[in-house]
Amino acid sequence: SLEGGRETLATLAADTGGRTFYDTNDFSGAFSEVQRENSTYYLLGYSPSKSRSDGKFHRIRVEVDRAGVKVQARPGYFAPKSFRQFTREDKELELEQAMDLENPFVDLPLAVEVASFRRPDGKFYVVLAAKIPGSAVAFLQKSATHRTEFDFAWRATDKAGHPVAALRDTLPVKLDPDTYQQVLKGNILYEGGFVLPPGNYHLKVVARENESGKLGTFEEPLALSDSDGPTLALSSVVVSNQLQESAAAGKGSARKSKEAGGSPLQLGNRSLLPSVTRVFRADQSLYVYLESYEGKAGSKGNSTGNGSDDAPETGISAGQASRPLPSVALLFFRGGVKISEAGPFAGKLESTGKASGGKATYFVQIPLQKFPPGRYSMQVNVLDPSSDRVAFTRVPIAIMRAQLKAMGASSGG
Template sequence: MRSETPVVELPIAVETAYFRLNNKQIFVPISAKLASSALQWAQKSGRRQVEFDFAAEVHDSQSGRIAGALRDTITVRFDTERYEEIQQNALVYQGGIILPPGNYKLKFLARENESGRIGTFEDDLRLPAAQPDRMQLSSIVLSSQLVEVQKSSEVQTKGFAPDAKLKELPLDVGGERIIPSVTRVFTNQQKLYIFFQAYVSEKTDLNHLRAGLEFFRNGARVSQTPTVAPAQVNDRTRTASFRISLPLSTVAMGRYTVQAVVVEAGGAQVAFGRNYFALRLPVAPSVPATPAVTGSSEN
């Protein structure tokens, strides 16, 4: 973690987001994608097994001090049939760190323990402070996968990040968890899920909030969705959660900008957020869903 030179022995792709827990705490989910076919799986008792160490350090951009850290050891075991299925897909690790608002530098490391190969990722984190008189949005998270919030016998976790242990993650809605897309590349055989939260003051009625999506391609708006009510509201944290889904079967191939718009019905509050994705033709037959290897944020 102390090296200034990125290590690419183990190819990984990493995606972060942010969700406000309260005015002083922000949850930063960290998702890392590793291609199953590139891993060195051990064979034990008729099952395939791979073990990883995941670690993250977050440093304050100005002072350089460590503001947060995460460490997980994950063991994944599959029977022969499941192993063959997953070779065409990827493993997605999910962890998380709780931080105060501010600007940070993230360094993330993944180590495959069978081969000792290491991959690292670095990025800047900008976590906005709460503005009491203004509606604000979280990150706009894109996904093609929902899973039930439950433990799996295929995955065993040893977590070492007590400050990130939450009873319920912001990505959990109605007993289901949205698995963020790390690459944000989808096919026309998938359904696109868009998840985000709106944060408002006591003056705003959460149940009056409505949200819709606008899609842009080459700078021009090509479509939009009807507005919807929140999927879930939390009066204590003044949070409205939105989850909108749409099939991609009729969407043209290409690169898109998706803009989320949240308005207060009959009021003056409005907020916008954006993300980006690409749509391509499928390159292989569909396979069962990618397993989510969940880290210490769930413990």
Template sequence: VELRAAINAAVRANVALYPVDSRGLQAVVPGGDASQSSSGGIAAFSGRGVRQQFDSLFQSQDTINTLATDTGGRAFTDTNDFGEAFAQVIEDTSAYYLLGYASTNDTADGRYRRITVRLKRPDLRVEHREGYYAPLDFAHAGRRDREAQLEAQMDAAVSSTDLPLSVAAGWFRVAPDRFYVPVSVAVPGSAVPVTGNRVSLDVLGRVRDERGQVVGRVRDTVQVPRESTGGLAARQVLYQSAVTLPPGRFSLKVVVRENTTGEMGSFEAPVVVPDLSAAPVKMSSITFGTQLREVDRRDDQSPLRQDGVELLPSLTHVVSRQQRMYFLYEVYDAGLTEAARPELTTSLAFYRGRVKVFETPVLVRTDVDATDRGATRFRIEVDAAGLEPGLYTCQVNVIDEATGRFVFPRLAIYVR
């Protein structure tokens, strides 16, 4: 797949390749050369052994020969005169004809199509590229080609917007230097065609650190249940996964392809996992959502799951007045009172501009929910019917009464 893509790119850019085998003149020595130890016995000196050595040499030169032949160039192998290669390039590029034509075969099957150029004069010889690869549409693409398309979009410098999507990530501490980072991907249902009551999406995600190294990867295929495809245009397809990261700055890129037409979209966003070691109040990110779903109680490893119920994050923070709002967050390593237990108080305050229009009752917690992580969990429910339509700033008030320390993170919410 990689070789075909390289040849196709060169042909479309009208580039002829003249590769040179820098090993120079090659000689096949029975038993091998001095670059490796010889095998024992006399088998290496048989006709079969020497033939295998020749086959290995030809295979090592096969790729550069293919690159040269299929792009209209010439490969230089088994020679120590590298000047010949440069002279040939200068001669070939000093005088040439550029011919073009439109093919009547519009099938985008990705197959190799040969080109033949004939001359009427028998005393002349023509050198030209042997052919080209036809365009490849999604319907004709095989599994390897489809994976290559996802990888190509992942490495592309410019994001694709054919399929709209949004991505969000949070963080929850699972160890002093490790964080559970939930990744949520949302695709508008109106952008996903439904064929035969089936919807399938391919998801590829990568997390890179500041050095550009891949430190997290997501690859999955999302199948929307048949009973959920009705009315999909008015909803969204939500996919959730997670990676584990240390504190630091990262870049998250997600590519999504819908598998009916092959349209793709990508989304790239920074992810900052804080170092909580010096924080006055060690607190997770705030996850906001409007939907809960039941899950297996035995699978509560995700911080978004508690007592058999999982909070589905809202990426847009847009809520209707008929919905209920859920806020989930954790506090770690809270201070201890004289009674040797934590005392955390929290509330939510909603502001329009600088005016506070609503505040929830103060919630007090004096226990630890996850002792292995030192985490006290909060999940607060608010009825959006009590808020007028408009844009709000929600301030999450968290006070550690044992230490007198506090934190007031904020997030924007739009009520319609």
């Protein structure tokens, strides 16, 4: 009501040391009075004798020993609230507010990699990967273990700013002494995913470490195109140095999918964890995974060895069995000069049973022992002889010197 709104404004003004003026269309008198009162004032500082971060309202009173004056001052203040005192509702509200704010949060370092893969129904499975440096995490030690917890909130919005997909997840981390030392030198890895139809979106993630309450955000545009074209359609190209047994997940990494069917990076009984930084060591292997599609084009890709049989087995028709297999080749450039190449490696055909056509999957493993340290541009060439179509994309990577064994292995990047 009008009366209720007036009381709210009056209370807000009084609580902050101000005044209210209403029931007038002529504000000249009010402005004159405000100007007069603000021409002379005292600015007082106040430090509580007992600092309490309880989020409660604490009253203060300003007194003077001069007769005939009236003191106008704010009646108190709200103390800041310690994150450890947040309720579950407080924590969820903080994530929502951080998601809606335009200003970034940078207290928790956060790197993100996004990859997209077309599904038989024409929609896209979007892989969401995040990396947080272990050295930036506040662990709580209990007995011989170190623990913490992360909250992740992902959201994709359309051009009008309306949410079209979201993923909310909590990642508990419990590390034994050996794994703890590895994570301190490496990273906490998280992977999730959701499904989106073709279109242009804005993607944002909010991550929070729940021991310290530190927040980190990351956002970028996301384009998923299904337009037909003369070239072969490719998925994103995922590079990795970690291929782990699915049952081993949980030590410094986690995966969550919002959709049935799971992630395309689930290769048989092993999981491929995307490298967010694309930095590798010479004593590691480089894993490369991508898909190519017939018919409608998919989203554009982002980014001496052995072909691998770890890609999922798929059924193909008799016609497909007799057709030439598509293949992938990898070329490594440094400073514009080709340093090495690998392949071609045959892909594996998968019949989708849809009018949109089939797809081929490619999984390649490249040992990096003979690569000199430095920055490289890896060109991925895909050839489909049956349709006389080709496609290529380039992915930047960096290779570091092999780590000394005495230092121990780090968690992946």
